[in-house]
Amino acid sequence: MSNNGRRSFLKGIGLSSLALSVGGYSAVATNTKESQKKYAMIFDQNKCVGCTDCEIACKKVNLVPKDQFRMLIQDKTNPKTPRERRMVRVSCQQCEDAPCVNVCPSQACHRDSLTNIVTMNADDCISCKYCVVACPYDVRFINEETHAAENCNFCVDTNLKDGKNPGCVEACKYEALVFGDLNDKKSKINRILNIKDSLRMKPEFGTKPSLRYIPAVRLGV
Template sequence: MENSKRRFLKGTCALLAGATGATLLTTVNAAESAKAEAEIKYAMVHDESKCIGCRACEVACREVNEVPEGVSRIEILQTGPFGEYPNQFYHFSRKSCQHCEDAPCVNVCPTGAAFIDKETGIVSVDAWKCVGCQYCIAACPYQVRFINPVTHAADKCDFCRETNLAQGKQPACVAACPTKALVFGNLKDSTSEIVQVLRANPTQRAKVALGTRPKLFRILAKSGEVVL
């Protein structure tokens, strides 16, 4: 009887030790994973004072990412003219995915097709998982998602994650901009150009009151960049 008790206690201790070890291992792995996730957080700045509305970014995005006609990952919105003739000017703003840190589109997706890439912080879409329910389109407060007429899946800007970025290049829109109005980089790198730009300029982000924590920043336009 005593031997049976001893065997039982030994077995119980072994199980507890194993469970504790597994818990510790899980905790360590989670900490290491969190550390890895924190190394890169990509973001973009659109300097409206430099944007001339040429739409080279739209063309480059469509070509590199094979975006079909009739839909667009990027739109340059023109407002104006402002002022009195002959001193009139236009403003140009960018409409595209904000790459929210707390993304409503990801939160509502029933299949996991919408996700935040752990390595880069980029909000992306697995087209093969998408069932076209359009929940993400309805949830996005920035109205930037659409159904791709070729893949029949939700689509949007992904900072060229699967094209240029995968090849070590800048996103197509950044590379194509003739006035360097777009700056892309890692917010976690204190020496990066984007961090220097953000430190040197006052910026705004869209609908921050919603708590989405968008990573598309804008330097507000100044009068006179395009004069009639």
């Protein structure tokens, strides 16, 4: 093969890859503009130490009554292996097919039109508790002060509205919580989900939660 041939071949590769990447980028850009947001969160059990800073931040941001929770961290450490600490986030799973939205008779529990996040219109809630009993994860409650049902809504009406991450994610010092848009292919959450095994809670209910869990790996295997 002549020298000239190789040069033109390399040039061709360079040009075509440039064209492909520009083309691909523009395709992605138009996609995100047209399609809806699809927010999701990852809880990484390997990183959570159980400091509960997230719980405190959540209450502060969302004004949750003192003895109630929108999210909390449950200590699931096996007493036989106390050094293998296992924490787990308890909160609304933000189902894609949410039973609470389906059962709400007054459309108070609804999906936010801009962000697709399951959230609550407290004024329309008649507090019938249908959503509370319909939730397969038992993570809804009636707020003692507003007397309306409530769930973790990824801070859609507080932090997210101001362009910030949800309170718990901001407060986490150990990056155990990652929040982002699944429709944004380059988001951090997508990069993590691409390389790590994650799971959904109780997948047998078929509600397709947006909250993903990365379970802790066993030490010393």
